[in-house]
Amino acid sequence: MTLDRLLSAVPDSPLIAFTILLLVSLTIPPLFERLRLPGLVGLLVAGVILGPGGLRLLDPQAETIALLSDIGKIYLMFVAGLEIDLSEFRKKKWRSFGFGLTTFLVPMLVGIAVGRGFGFGWTASVLIGSLIASHTLLAYPIVTRLGVTRNEAITVTIGATIFTDIAALLVLAICVTVHAGEFSAVSLSGQLSGLALYVIAVLFGIDWAGKEFFRRTGDEQGNQFLFVLLAVFLSAVGAQLLDVDKIVGAFLAGLAVNDVVDRSPVEEKIEFVGSTLFIPFFFVGMGLLLDVDVFIETLDSALWLTLAIVGGVFGAKLVAAAIAKLLYRYSWVETLTMWSLSLPQVAATLAAALAGLQAGLIDSQVFNAILVLMLVTSLVGPLLTERFARQLPLVDPEDEIDTDDSIPWWERVERELNRSDEQLATPTFSVVVPVSNPLTERYLIEMASLLARHESGRVVALTIAQAHVHMDEPQLNDTLIRGDRLLARAEDLGQEFGVEVTSVLRIDDDIAEGISRAAREQQASLVVMGWSDTAVGLRARLFGNLIDNVFWASHCPVAVTRLLDEPVRLQRILVPIKNFTVQARLVVRFAQLFADTHQSSVTFLHVADRRMLPAQMAGFERDLKGLLAAGGPQVAAEIVTLAHDNIAEAIIAAARSFDLVILRSLRRRTAGGLAVSDVTARLLEELTCSLVLFGESHS
Template identity: 65%
Template sequence: MEQLLQNLPDSPILEFTILLLVILTVPPIFEKLKLPGLVGLLVAGVLLGPHGATLLNPEGETIALLSDIGKIYLMFVAGLEIDLEQFRKTKDRSMIFGAATFFVPLIVGTAIGRFFGFDWNASILIGSLLASHTLLGYPIVNRLGVVGNEAVTVTIGATIFTDIAALLVLAICVSINAGNFTPETLVIQLAALGIYAVAVLFGLDWAGKEFFRRTGDEEGNQFLFVLLAVFLASVGAQIINVDKIVGAFLAGLAVNDAVGNGPVKEKVEFVGSVMFIPFFFVGMGLLLNIPAFAKTLTSSLGMTLAISIGLLTAKFVAALVAKVLYRYQWVETLTMWSLSVPQVAATLAAALVGVQQGIITDEVFNTIVVLMLLTSILGPLMTAQFASRLPLTQAQIDAQERLIWWEQHEQQETGKVSQREPSSSPFTVVVPIYNPLTERYLIEMAALLARHEQGHIVPLSVAMGHVHMDDPELDGAIAQSERLLSRSLDIAREFEVEAQPELRIDDDVARGISRVAREKQAGLIVMGWSPTTSLRARLFGNVINDVFWASHCPVAVTRLMDEPMNMHRILVPVKDLSPQSLRTVWFAQLFADANEAQIELLHVCDRRTPPEQIDRFEMELSKVLGDSPLSVSSHIKTIAHDDVTKVILRAARSADLVILRSVRRRTAGGLAISNVTTQVIQDLACSVVLFGEPHS
């Protein structure tokens, strides 16, 4: 083995190859063991570093560069993923809770540092490490449909205050540690930091919005602009003697509004979660001194316990303050506590800066790693336990918000209350066609829906444009499109539905589909399925993803194994009562009513979900079904199980069609997690419809 290691070339390419292999294989293994993937990256770093196989050198230029980029990217994504819209809704309460959940841990951490003999600078930095938090539990509250709960919204908004404040304390501590500290230099440093923060937050925000407005759909240039913004802000932070992670976080906040929730944000986070951020966690593992780490858990066990217990206690006290001030229920208070406990992104990045600058010792750094491991596991577990008991506020949707494209005129006819005027244009379904083998099923499904709504369909074929309009390839594409459109007319006549075929020449298929749908004032796009598993598709997107992002109306992506007329048993998994989930249910009702089918609504909950929570969910869902003007036979089934995918696949064996909601899921720390929808689609043997909202 030693001979083999000696024969390996000592080059950056080898280290980069090893890193890619680690981030590809290790996180999935740890996720199967019910452990966070980032823990696996830390372990891999330890095993491959100087205290293991010595394949990676933490002091080498390659590892140092990639780890620094990952650290910057991690803080940038932390700023980018903060929901500014949620913050604006409850900014006053978010600021107050943010102050409480920052200053209480800061004071407790400082007291712990002084108790164990650290100077004031190191003690305050230890306190600031406990003051921030990472929203690892956000995917859980999102899955449970309780993001709209005020206590959850306030906690999410408080992240802005805690992260910025913690990074400011870090900047001051680093400045003090550099020496020559006087009150005058502190004032100058704070003034420079204030000017810099304003320049980044407002300057990059303005520049980002202008650049995105002028470049339109040029996603490649927009992606490069975002990368330039984060590294430019990081360099600017270093110029004023502030750590680069401060600039990265501020850059994330600055471009937040410009990027929005569009495809550029998905690509930015995809690159970070797949490559750069894992590099940082592997680099963290390389820095862990195993003998010192073991010593910390033994000789410094008191400090480890003090910091861990101090964090949990301080965060609970801060949540208790919010309960007293705003009269939250106990379950809301405990949810706020659980969401503010995890210490990952800002904490780890700041701790690494602190130990590199010599402000805190290796013992404190190791203790922070222990704290990260503890809270990253404990926090989400507590969130799942407490958030499942929160009131289902999203089910109390105003009747006007429940109105969707196919219900508007029907509610007018049935006398149901509506604040909207019925649409003057007929219901239009745009059907992009490309594959002759799937054309009939697509047209048939669109025709059933359009006939039910007394509307019409628009069969659409997009021929890729060329520089020369007399190019033979373009002539062939146009001829093929005309044949497809002619056939679509014949199929539409069979169902006695009006068809208005459209041939479009465009450089981008997705844009052509979205623009035709807008021009025709379409209420729905029905399109066929295409694989999305390739790296290029995940990085640059494919036609389906781009249509989801760009469309103004809902999109139904289909993979049909039989004629839609033969589909009479429809399965609809329902994970929460959010408006997006309910609109998926209403789409299923529309198709079922058009095809005289039955619907089974399947809700898979956690095994620990209280029975009263399940009863309340079913009651709210039954109420939603009762409000619908469509008389469709529906059945609600709830199953408590840990494996959602397995339950859905088992239930799908007796279904003709499964209708799923299109969902993209990420973690707040930027590490991607498995998507139930993706796995279900891959393993389903029956027909499937993936229903997505505009800009989803």
């Protein structure tokens, strides 16, 4: 009675439901992650507690909940398509297609056999097979953290996701049509033809329109964000017009805009909005649909069905990985990593299961069994990936250290600039330094001068004045006067440090774009800029910040500095390194160059997991020595391999005995729609010594 009176006192308002969803999305995932459980499991549990079988605070049949859950489902499938690395897929597309076909057909056949064995009709059995045939790359952040994403087995598994998800969604569309009684040879051929035209229209039409729109709008990120949202929901509506589930259109839209927003700030904002708002709403909505009594009854009365589905997925995915081993001659470690990566059943599986339930294709027993499958695979899959992926070699056997990537970046930038216009007589090495704060100007100019003098180059001191509608605004005049003073001081500092300093004052609508454009105009080899306290945080994640936008737009590397002492006195330099990607090599070359300017020493720190094999640690050190010897200035260097479970804590502890830490700029990513923590963010907050955040160009 007390609960009923309390519920009657709560206003029946959509705003109340929305507020509860926001509160759940904010608080529940972090609590479950501290318990080493996926945050999405917490959202499902919250939905169960708040739903009809619990506190009854949220009604799954309410229009607000249904709308937000639908948007979250669409967004989830869109992000699943958006996060697929098409460039890596293209490199191994035929092997990705081969493994995708295998890891789809084998579970599909197993699922059909399970469905028929438990008395389901052919249509329902085929749908069950398609539900367990797809997979979600829930453990992708793990292989990224371990630095093995360039391994061919990983690349092939990622590429296979495209095939399995599309095939599973198309099977769902056909099953829904058959179940509706509209199936015939003519209707099937008509639907397949319509689907083919629709797929072509979405993949190529949105791709073309998006590139044109982005080209014409330049840096108008707000309009670009709205364009992407419009493309997603137009694709979803188009799918429904063809009697295909909307999640098919959302996934195709993700693939279509993949190249359009490739590694741009808009992509970050799209994923951020989805992972913090709409996708959590979907998982809460899934929990609201879960009837606890029916769920428990399913585990009792349909225990064998549940075990057959769960066991079938584990066995079928392992068989598919073993077939790939025989075809492509992978090692057992690579095979088991492929198996564990392809185990989790989250995004496409849950979305398709819900669509099948709503269409009456499957009953609540199958739906609950799929929820059990999701819980088991989302827990076990990442754990197995962690175990097997750490045994992979950190350097791909086909990836030679002694390649063009080992050439110092400043030489490659110079080559590109000279190739684009050989008539411009620009010094070989140019460092652009945006100056806006008199308190940090000296250290910035000194660091740039050390680098430029070492390479017989020059420093370009730059100030950007924010444009106004009226060019005679007093505020603009004050900004220009301050800029002239900063530039005059930069020239004086250049004389003190014995290097040529060119002054550039620019008026631009956007400061970040002004810096990037001026750097390109000056044919810069490097941009050196100061740190901002607003570089991290919620506002920066949502709206971006100056540093982040310069990283994205610049044609050359960018070094963001927080210097607590004169650069020439930074004698002990620490460089954490976890892999040998091209981006990591750029950081190594920068550290070598800066250390050589004033004869300082560099320590390269590799934080390995405690379970990493000694042979792997030794192999990493050997490969790093080869990289150091392959190019760049030869400086006093030490390599330290440290076994530790927490990378950030290990680096913070080691940094206490160093003057400067050079970090690579890393991006936050999402997996299954939920945000993944970033080691770099913690380091930036807790390091107490000078630091440089080094980022490569994203052009």
